[in-house]
Amino acid sequence: MTTEYSARHLSVLEGLEAVRKRPGMYIGSTDSRGLMHCLWEIIDNSVDEALAGFGTKINILLHHDGSVEVRDTARGIPVDIEPKTGLSGVEVVFTKLHAGGKFGSGSYAASGGLHGVGASVVNALSARLDVEVDRGGKTWLMSFKRGVPGVFEDTGAPTPDAPFTPFTEFGEPALRPIGKVAKAKTGTRVRYWADPQIFTKGANFQMDDLIGRAKQTAFLIPGLGIAIEDSRGEETESHAFEFDGGISEFVDHLAPDAAITDVWRLTGTSTFTETVPVLTDGGAMVPTEVERECTVDIALRWGTGYETVMRSFVNIIATPKGGSHQTGFDQGLLRFLRAQVEANARRLKAGNDKLDKDDVLAGLTAVLTVRLAEPQFEGQTKEILGTPAVRAIVASVVSGQLKERFASTKRDDKTQTALVLDKVVAEMKSRISARTHKETQRRKNALESSSLPAKLVDCRSNDVETSELFIVEGDSALGTAKNARDSEHQALLPIRGKILNVQKSSVSDMLSNAECAAIIQVIGAGSGRSFDLDAARYGKVIIMSDADVDGAHIRTLLLTLFFRYMRPMIDAGRVYAAVPPLHRVVQINPGSKPNETIYTYSEQELHDLLAEFKATGKRYQDPQRYKGLGEMDADQLAETTMERSGRTLRRVRMGDAERASKVFELLMGSDVAPRKDFIVEHSADLSRERIDV
Known part of the structure; x- marks a missing residue:
């Protein structure tokens, strides 16, 4: 340490070097969670293509050597030269931070990728990454070692340890054609080996998380087929998902209880304006007011239970911590149902009490999706939507669509809406009753005791563990x-x-x-x-x-x-x-030796016991079949069912x-x-x- 501090003590990290130095800033952690986040970044690029209407198949392969490969049949990453950098589109995407087709260039109306760092971050954190692109009648290949483009001299199966020659300005082109394909065939294949210098020793791909995410995405994009193949074990494990029912089918899949309503779809589209910095041809960032379109699509239904199952998405990207869209959903739902309960207070016997959020969400299974260009997330992990205008749009769609449903004269709609109101009011009454009971219990002094049912035969001990x-x-x-x-x-x-x-x-x-x-x-x-x-x-x-x-x-x-x-x-x-026990068998012993009582717990056990008696010549009384506990003597019940030393519990x-x-x-x-x-x-x-x- 030194007290001297001048400009020469400052470090400037260029390009992907910053990612390797501070990976947690980009992927959250360097354990299994961060490893999975890298995989999501590559998969989501293919998903964004499918969301834009290109490509209907995505294949995810976990190879036995620890690498992972993502294949799609979309448009393929551009292979032509990007004019500002003089680099191919593939090299720009995989080596330049904050570069991509999702910054308002018109390539994507709505996408999950926003910051242009996903593919380049994965590249920086990989010991090796190979990308193949089918485009323009050719298959193009480009390889990277820890983010540096070059050529691996493989003698067999590809490996990160193969001799590597970095690309130089006067050497072999970094992106090179390796074959021909039909001109109509397009797609991208990305295979990478996570860098052991970056990720912790125990980090590995979580198959359950991958299956859940793939199934979820297949629900969100009807007609998209996603296949997973895991070759890491002795036997290959395969899974494939494709659903045509969209988020309505997703709600049925998620629901943990019996339904009291059908799956309702609430949809709507609205516009809003926001001020964003726009890069001019001269290189200046100018604040510009732009108009955005936000599409809302919600599927929901109430069930007989009290659990809430809620999934929210922005452009197919899950937002597990919610955000402005979920806030708008909660506000719109609560405001509308409060008004409905107040309007029907006499029939529902609701009094002057008001619903709260937990009352209306009890037993609700819902999938909320919004699609908009350039949404504002909080951080690269995209767990919370921050775009403020979305809240009012979602709330308006929820209240407006539910108003139409509750005003419907169809018999099924009238029956189901009445059941929803009955349920939320019952939840409100239950909550108020529980709160009143708790307050009553708090007011009791030490000399008072709660009134338990008279038919309870209680035990003397107050020890919960042994009672x-x-x-x-x-x-x-x-x-x-x-x-x-x-x-x-x-x-x-x-x-x-x-x-x-x-x-x-x-x-x-x-x-x-x-x-x-x-x-x-x-x-x-x-x-x-x-x-x-x-x-x-x-x-x-x-x-x-x-x-x-x-x-x-x-x-x-x-x-x-x-x-x-x-x-x-x-x-x-x-x-x-x-x-x-089901049966009681008394074995008759010879002489003065007392008889022996044997209990059996199934028909097969009784059959085997009697067969043994016959084979050994033992005498016994006719078996007694217990059809009720009341037929047993107290000592028999204690010995077989209640005493801890001899009983069997399931x-x-x-x-x-x-x-x-x-x-x-x-x-x-x-x-x-x-x-x-x-x-x-x-x-x-x-x-x-x-x-x-």
């Missing part, structure tokens, strides 16, 4: 379980018969159902989006139903309740199903919430036809002995 709540079927099972339980740690809650099927019931119906309300009240953590796992009163919730068809149905109904309204309990692995897991939701909807939803098809298809797999007839 268990058994939900039992009927009073007869309750009587046996009372004598079988460990009263210090095990609580009992009886339910009468089959509870409400919450999969096809509204929130208000669920809350007004005595059995559902009792379960939610006893667990004490709320329901829906207000559920607080830390407030749950029991460490385990164990469903203990009879080992028959009705018991299985009751267990399914209870699991549906937990899945829909107390899902964090399942996520945390705190919901279990008891496994009571933990309810939910590794894939989306798949689980679809299964719940198939088995418990209001749409009968798919369920009927499922039953017919799998009827041959059903054992007649399992049916109580």
Whole structure:
């Protein structure tokens, strides 16, 4: 260190050198996330071509040597000479920062690329990059090593370690033809090897992220086919996506619950003016007022659940952190539905309470897309849209299109709009009720206790970790379980018969159902989006139903309740199903030796046990078949089902919430036809002995 500081201490980084020195400024990080960002930059260039109407196929290949290749059938990068630099279009795109066809030159009406740094940044951060262009009846090739154009002398498969000769002004041209193609054939192929000097050792391409992004893009551009081929493992993994339904099909794909409305499309186009610097022929930047066109396309639908699934895009580029377009969507939706609730307050019994954003977004699945030229993003990662005028345009489209929908005289539209208003008001009431309950609980002093259902047989311990709540079927099972339980740690809650099927019931119906309300009240953590796992009163919730068809149905109904309204309990692995025995077999021992009791838990297990007895000549009493927990003695129930030392519990897991939701909807939803098809298809797999007839 020195105290001297003069101009000679300043560093000037030229061209791509700045990218290699500070890569995080351009790609966010140098781990897997940054590696994937580089791949998005190359893919998005092909996607912008498809968005502009050129090219219908994009292929992404992950090679076994760690390189990645992106192919398209678009116009191809220009190969002619750019007049200002004297370089070919390919060299300009891959070596010059802030160079490209997306600065208002007329090549793209709307694109995701804006700053002209994507391809050049990837080039700078690659140990090797090869680009082939089919254009003008020829195939053109250009190669780079860490951003420097030149020629690799490959003796076999291409590799970054091959001898490399940098391009010189008087040497071989950097862009050279290597073959001929049909004049009508155009396209670009980019293959690159990420530089290990830049990226961390553990950085690799994330296949799940790549598949998700490819599928998402195929939804957003109907008719575009995107194929992925991963050859890094022992076996090649392939995926292909192409959708014709656009964002309406995307919404159906994303939705986690049963629908209460069809997918609605809200579209509109408007213009706005903004002042931008324009480069004149003389090289001066002059502030100029230009008129922009903004196209809005939204697909949305409400479902029976309370989760919100929202995806927003600007020119096909995802904006996970929102921005002005999403703000306009939220404002337009909330303002319109507030007005509708106020106009129908008497029918909806809404009082003077007002909706908030969470009320209208509950159960909503929506895809919001806007397209405009030169949008203003916050940073190169393009996660937030900053163009201010878009907010008012989106809000206007949302409120205007919904006004037409709610004013429609069609029967389906009237039914669905009424269901939407009922849902958002029910969410508002639920929110207000939960807030009132929390305030009431805060006001209680230490001498007061909350009023739990009278039928709850609680345990003495207040230790959540060791306490268990058994939900039992009927009073007869309750009587046996009372004598079988460990009263210090095990609580009992009886339910009468089959509870409400919450999969096809509204929130208000669920809350007004005595059995559902009792379960939610006893667990004490709320329901829906207000559920607080830390407030749950029991460490385990164990469903203990009879080992028959009705018991299985009751267990399914209870699991549906937990899945829909107390899902964090399942996520945390705190919901279990008891496994009571199906049979009791008494083995008769000779002499004074006491008889031995054996429990079996399936028909096959009983069959194997009896076969063993016959083979060994052992005597036994006729097996007893338990059809209900009430048939068991307390000591038998304790020994087999409730005592921790000898019982078997099945933990309810939910590794894939989306798949689980679809299964719940198939088995418990209001749409009968798919369920009927499922039953017919799998009827041959059903054992007649399992049916109580």
